Amino acid sequence: MPIENAGFLKARGIIERSAVALTLADLDAPDAPLILANARFERLTGYPLAEVQGKNCRFLQRADVPANAAARAEIRRAIEAREELQVVLKNHRHDGSSFDNLLFLNPVRLDGRDYMLGSQFELAELSRAMARAPAHAVALSDDLARIAEKADRIQMSHRRHLADTAAFLVSRWAG
Numbered sequence: 001m002p003i004e005n006a007g008f009l010k011a012r013g014i015i016e017r018s019a020v021a022l023t024l025a026d027l028d029a030p031d032a033p034l035i036l037a038n039a040r041f042e043r044l045t046g047y048p049l050a051e052v053q054g055k056n057c058r059f060l061q062r063a064d065v066p067a068n069a070a071a072r073a074e075i076r077r078a079i080e081a082r083e084e085l086q087v088v089l090k091n092h093r094h095d096g097s098s099f100d101n102l103l104f105l106n107p108v109r110l111d112g113r114d115y116m117l118g119s120q121f122e123l124a125e126l127s128r129a130m131a132r133a134p135a136h137a138v139a140l141s142d143d144l145a146r147i148a149e150k151a152d153r154i155q156m157s158h159r160r161h162l163a164d165t166a167a168f169l170v171s172r173w174a175g
């Protein structure tokens, strides 16, 4: 269990109040369980925090989606190396409907413990995704900067770079 002192409490407050979907996984526990998920995550996926706490976030995937294999390998590598990553995954909501998820992962060390912050952005209509994904990246950058104030370590690229990466991944997703 995480120790609830300054760094963790600061991060929890920011996650709870965020304008974007955010999740926090404990990398020092076996199989990186989720310990936090905010209201925007619940609105996107249909899963409330109580239902996802303690689970690895792969429950959003269906076992039979080969398109996810490369993305999952990249995620495993990023978690192992404690590196940031942006990647697109095929996911399913609580009601079974599918969506394409632009996932942002940023490692953060709080109170001597390693976590990964995950932010989910739904890719649906192209023009909307083009317009909103960079803004999502900027909002995430602002949250990360606030978490960084009380973090031992955080890996985050410059907000401009993150916004450009989001725009690039949207155009690649569009084919």
Ligand SMILES: Cc1cc2nc3c(=O)[nH]c(=O)nc-3n(C[C@H](O)[C@H](O)[C@H](O)COP(=O)(O)O)c2cc1C
Pocket: 023, 024, 025, 032, 056, 057, 058, 060, 061, 072, 073, 075, 076, 079, 089, 090, 091, 101, 103, 105, 116, 117, 118, 119, 120
């Ligand atoms: C903080 C965090 C959030 C994640 N969010 C998602 C998500 O929204 N959707 C998803 O399919 N996978 C998500 N993942 C990735 C999976 O939990 C898992 O790491 C990935 O599937 C690779 O591992 P596996 O091949 O063992 O399943 C997230 C991981 C972390 C650490």
